[in-house]
Amino acid sequence: MAGNGPVRKPASALTGRLHKLGIYNDADMLLHLPMRYEDETRLVNIRDAASGASAQIEAEVEHAEVTFRPRRQLVARLRDESGTLCLRFLNFYPAIQKLLIPGQRVRAFGEVRSGFWGPEMIHPRLQAVSSGDALPQALTPIYPATAGLAQAAMRKLVLRAFGRASLAELLPDALRKSLKLAGWERSLRYLHQPPPDARLPALEDRSHPAWRRIKFDELLAQQIQLRRAYLERRSHTAAAIPALGRLTALLIAALPFALTGAQARAVDEIARDLAQPWPMQRLLQGDVGSGKTIVAALAMLQAAENGLQAALMAPTEILAEQHFRKLAGWLEPLGVTVAWLSGSQKKRERTAMLERIANGEALLVVGTHALIEDSVGLENLGLAVVDEQHRFGVRQRLALREKVSGRLPHMLMMSATPIPRTLAMSYMADLDVSVLDELPPGRTPIVTRLVADARRDEVIARVRDACREGRQAYWVCPLIEESETLQLQTAVETHETLVAELPELQVGLVHGRLKPDEKASVMDAFLRNETQVLVATTVIEVGVDVPNASLMVIEHAERFGLAQLHQLRGRVGRGAAASSCVLLYASPLSQNGRARLKAIYETTDGFEIARADLQLRGPGEFVGARQSGVPLLRYANLDTDVDLIEAAKQAAEELQARYPEAADDLLRRWYGGRSELLKA
Structure with missing residues (x-):
């Protein structure tokens, strides 16, 4: 049978079990590598x-x-x-x-x-x-398996696959020798059947030369696929949107602050992309408070100056409304109308907004998922901006893009979760990336404190003191209702406790189950300082900007992810007052919980935190549902294999240009027929 052909089907039950492991052909079988070894020699x-x-x-x-x-x-x-x-x-x-x-x-x-x-x-x-x-003459491999599939059966299937699969060397000799990589077949056989004198530690920590060869080819296949996706998108047509500069210059002149060097650089990069006749696919990433919204506003204004629509889609109503208020405040004095759409709008307001969009009165639109509904006419969409893009599924982003017929809109995706360099080089290799790596001047440093749950009374006293000084405080809880399994303090109970403990203060409550108008009312009261303490779930994680809030308390901080803790902490420190974040934790801490709290305590640098998060949780949380076709890495490690990532990135260009057939074979070897170009 052909080398990449299907594994022979002795029984449908066996085939089903192999499919559970992602094994569809002989090449897949050989790339299903042992997780450890036992010495029966x-x-x-x-x-x-x-x-x-x-x-x-x-x-x-x-x-x-x-x-x-x-x-x-x-x-x-x-x-x-x-x-x-x-x-x-x-x-x-x-x-x-x-x-x-x-x-x-x-x-x-x-x-x-x-x-x-x-x-x-x-x-x-x-x-x-x-x-x-x-x-036995070799160490015994132990494979990742599934119920009903014994290790002995796996070993027999691997031996059979060796007899049928293509083991051709796909790397040019000069490239392989320059990178000091072992041969393909030799590496595979070594990992499946290591000799008795094999160095077990090097095999199990995957630093052995045989492992390095496998990891390099995996990274190379990923780079080739992502590069092809990048070039495939460039073959499509988009409206060229030149930088006319009149309104954007007026907006920059009217701002009460100057753009940072990083913001100015990102604005220029995006402006150049928008002027091209192919669709921009750019990721704008920056730490909490680095000023992504003004960069997006200038890009949207560039589209409006050319008579094209621009839409900004955000994952939550709180965040979308925050964007709408900022954009309207900046742009409406310039004569640019901004429309606002959300699922909770009254019918009359929604109809009026849809009419403004349809008749061209409002070229700029801000909203939630409501933007992608059929009733929203965006046939003239030149630029789509997606905030917190990892929170949207592929279909949702495609639906926004497919509002236009005959061409594609330019896409600007924004993320307030900084992406480590190795991740950007691998999983994000199909995107152009702009990085906001400096904060605007005047941002107050945030002091982070770790406090055991037993000292809750001291934290409540601190909230009281901060509010007496005219400041405001957030108190974030992870759940709305009691969970017997997690035994977490709930937002509702915390609200009741703080109302009783702080009778002289107004304590508000916001969570995801409130009706949108109730949520907006609570947030407005907090923004106007009619409410001094806001008890909330993570609905306030991104986008909420209340400069007078200087204290953030996070309940059961050990239960949150690092990126989420960093986002929540970034809700304070937005004004001139000294700000602090109190992480309340329950003992005993798990090893992971302790590592997360240590990382968040030691630095406020989002990129450092992102690197620690990558080590703790792997790339899945960063990638999210960004793409349907992003090939996940099974063996390469973004923390330890930086040199291989850089080498694979360079080698992908050479293989594509000089050895396209080898590049095709490499993709078939790693992805079979399941590889598809990235679409979103």
Whole structure:
């Protein structure tokens, strides 16, 4: 069968189990690599087997029986010339009982531990042997598996795939030698069948040369696919939107602040992209408070100056309304009308907004998912801006893009979660990226404090003091209703407690289950300082800008992700007053919880925090649902394989240009027929 053809189907049940593991053909089978290894190439005498370590014992069954105290179990005693070993099986089948007949010679592999009757193994791997039977000549691979698929079956399938799959070397010799990479077939065979003298630590931490070759090819395939997606998008047509400069110059002159160097650079990069006749696909990323909204406003204004529509879509009503207020405040004095759409609008208001959009009175539109409804006419859309883009699914972004027929709008995606450089080089390689890596002057440093839950009274007193000085405070809770499993303090209960503890203050409550008009009313009261303390769930994570708020309390901080903690902390420090963030945590802390709180305590640099988050949680949280076709990395590590990422990025260009057939084969090897170009 062809090298990338389907795995032969001995049974539909087996095929289904392989599909669960992402195995559809022989190439997939060979790329399903071991997660660890066991050494069955040597035997250990019972007397020499170290407690707590795995060992292989060959001995004779002396006795076996099923006992019922303290529970039903199969117990056997093995003997060799050095001593005896007890085997215990708490769950067992008749086949195991048949192996354990007195006088039968067996090999048992498992962890040796100290038991009541001496050394013992619980649920060892067991096989019948004859004296002098040969030992394996390679370490035994242990594969990621699924229910109903035994390791022995996996090993047989791998051997069969080696006999049928294409093992051709796809890298040019000069490239492979310049990067000091091992051969493809040799690397694969080594990882599936390591010799007895293989360096186990290097295999298991994936630093071995064989692993480096696999990881390089994986990164190279990802780079080629993303590069092709980038070029494919450039083959489409978009409206060229030149920078006319009149209204944008007026807006910059009217601002009460000067653009930072990073903002000015991003504005120029976006303006140049918009002037091209192919669709821009740019990610604007920056730390909390780095000023992404004004950059987006200038891009939208460039579209409006050319008579084209621009739409900004945000994931929550609070964030969308915040954007609308800012844009309207900046642009309406210039004679530019901004429309606002949300799912909670009254019918009369919504109809009026739709009419403004339809008749061209409002070229700029801000809204939530309501923007992508069929009733919203955006046939003249030149620029689509998606804020917090990782919170939207692919279909939602495609729906906004498909409002236009015959051409594609330019796309600007914004993220307040800084993206580590290695992640941008790999998963975001199909995008152009603008980075806001400096904060506007005047931002107050935020002091972060870790406080145990037992000192809650002190935190409440601190909230009281801050509000007496004329400041305001947030108190964030992770859940709305009581959860017996998590046992977290809820927003509703916290609100009631703070109302009772702080009778002299107005305490508001906002969460995702409030009706939109109720939510808006609570936020307005907080913005006007009619409410001094706002108890909230994470609906206030992004976009909320209340300069007078100088204290943030985060309840059960150990339960939040690092990026979320950083976003919440960024809601304060927006005015001139000294600001602080109190992280209330419950003991005992898990290892991960302790690592997250340590990282957030030690730095306010969003890029440093993003790097720590990447180490703790991997790339999934950053990538989210950004693309349908982004190939996830299975083996390469964005933290330890930086040199391979950089080399793969360069090699992708060479392979595409000089060896396109090899590039095609590489994609087929890694993605089979499932690879698709990125669309969103």
